[in-house]
Amino acid sequence: MVLQRHGDRGQTVVDFDLDTVAYLRSDAGTQTLLDVDGYALTDNTRVSDIASIRRQFGDHASALIETVLLRRRATTKFADPSQWLFTDDALQQATAQPVAEHRARRLAGACVHDVTCSIGAELAALRTSARYVVGSDIDPVRLAMARHNVADVVLCRADALRPVTRDAVVLADPARRSAGRRRFDPLGYTPPLDRLFDVYRGRDLVVKCAPGIDFDELTRMGFDGEVEITSLQGSVREACLWSRGLAEPGVRRRATVLDSAEQITDADPDDCPVAPAGRWIVDPDGAVVRAGLVRHYAARYGLWQLDPDIAYLSGDRLPDGVRGFEVLEEIGYSEKRLRQALAGHDAGAVEILVRGVDVDPDALRKRMKLRGTQQLSVVLTRIGSGKASRATAFVCRASR
Structure with missing residues (x-):
């Protein structure tokens, strides 16, 4: 059964179930998605387009329309999302492809376990650079989508707070949305940030967080590694926490500007005068x-x-x-x-x-x-x- 709700932008959002994902992954679903993608679905045509799609595809119409629209939105994050499956919340939190590829380069040659893999955005980048990659998620629907999106990666269903691997670098992207609404308190993430730190204490850990996270709060939670702030296309995208074993010695803060491939760290010189404006x-x-x-x-x-x-x-x-x-x-x-x-x-x-x-x-x-x-x-x-x-x-x- 496909359920609908209103997202934080006031739009209708489809909540997928496993049967719907199975249909979308099938040969019939793949062909039908191509048919639906032929509709403009613009503000001027949406009412008539949706009516036509519902007449042709009945109960599957909502999921088909949602998937096509999500793929179109995903072009701002992915080079080619034309074959991907998404939920609205998963797409909103999914890492933009250039950001994920940057992180994967830092993890090149490592064995990595993405413990909150969702629909597989991080795994898609990691599989080309890491020595070995495994993904897990507690949400069966997102995991089914990941099996479609990154079919060549080993996946399993698991709670991020119950480790199922050893020795691998742990990558986590805690959910910062619930029913389309943002969560700003890191203790309100799913899973909570302090619990992640406790469960994986002593292991190499990488955690993607909201860019506005309070650095002092991280210190109070016992984090002593590197905070990397990354921007893309002029917009700050995320804060990434690198545990001490993965951080560059002497670096606690890093700014990465992907547009110019530039990095600044707090280990760099900071001799800077204060003076009136020049040219x-x-x-x-x-x-x-x-x-x-x-x-x-x-x-x-x-x-x-x-x-x-x-x-x-x-x-x-x-x-x-x-x-x-x-x-x-x-x-x-x-x-x-x-x-x-x-x-x-x-x-x-x-x-x-x-x-x-x-x-x-x-x-x-x-x-x-x-x-x-x-x-x-x-x-x-x-x-x-x-x-x-x-x-x-x-x-x-x-x-x-």
Whole structure:
């Protein structure tokens, strides 16, 4: 039986059962999915398309439509998800393929057990680099999907908190969603993060977590390894915890920017002065900021901080491949002054970056009422502390 519910985005979500997965994996299901994929299923055609699919395929229609739509959504994470099976929650939490491949490279040559394998996203990357791979999950439906998605990997049904392997590196991706809703407390993960640490204490362990996880909370739970923050396509994707035996000696925090194949760690130099703005302002990648490695990034590229507590950096030369903001004018911030400055530079459109100032960029942009022809940027931040603190706006031209 296929059940439906409403997801956290208000959409109808199908809850699959084993019989439905078996049908989708069959030759008949495979062919029918190809037929359903021929429908546009856009906002303009969805009602008529769904009615037609239901007339043709009856009780299977909901699962077929859901699978086709999930495969289309999955193209943002996978190079070719056209043959994969997903649930909505599993796709939302599935690791993007480039991120999974990066992690697999760090585990090259190892024997790895993914104890929360879900529909197999991590296994698909690991099978090409690890010496041996096994996956397990407690959810029989996701496990059945994984048997379809990564048919060449050994799989078994098991509780992640009841070890069924020895010696292998343990990879875990605790569920951070329940019925489509996010969980932010690591003690509320499934399984809870502290229980994972306890059960696998003394073993090599890799745990994928939400990027906003509290580093101090990890320390309180006894974690003493490396926290790697990874970004892809300008977005911070995850925090990955590497136990001490898998971490690089002396490294506790790492920022990995997959777009540029760049890594910064807390073992790198962090000599970074604080000084007024030079020619360029740089907003470091979110992984660098989240990992607390702004000073280390600045030291690598000869940049400096505008303020010791703000992540914006400045320099007279822009690092290769980095988007920066060339300073045209610096003003003490007020809406009136900013409007006058933008008018003086013939601004007709503006992006607004804000740190340390309580301003809504979208609302401020509308209030500027720009009528010029130039595309400009505004970097709005707070400089100084205490009575010397001041909101400052930099009118800039972006490098790209």
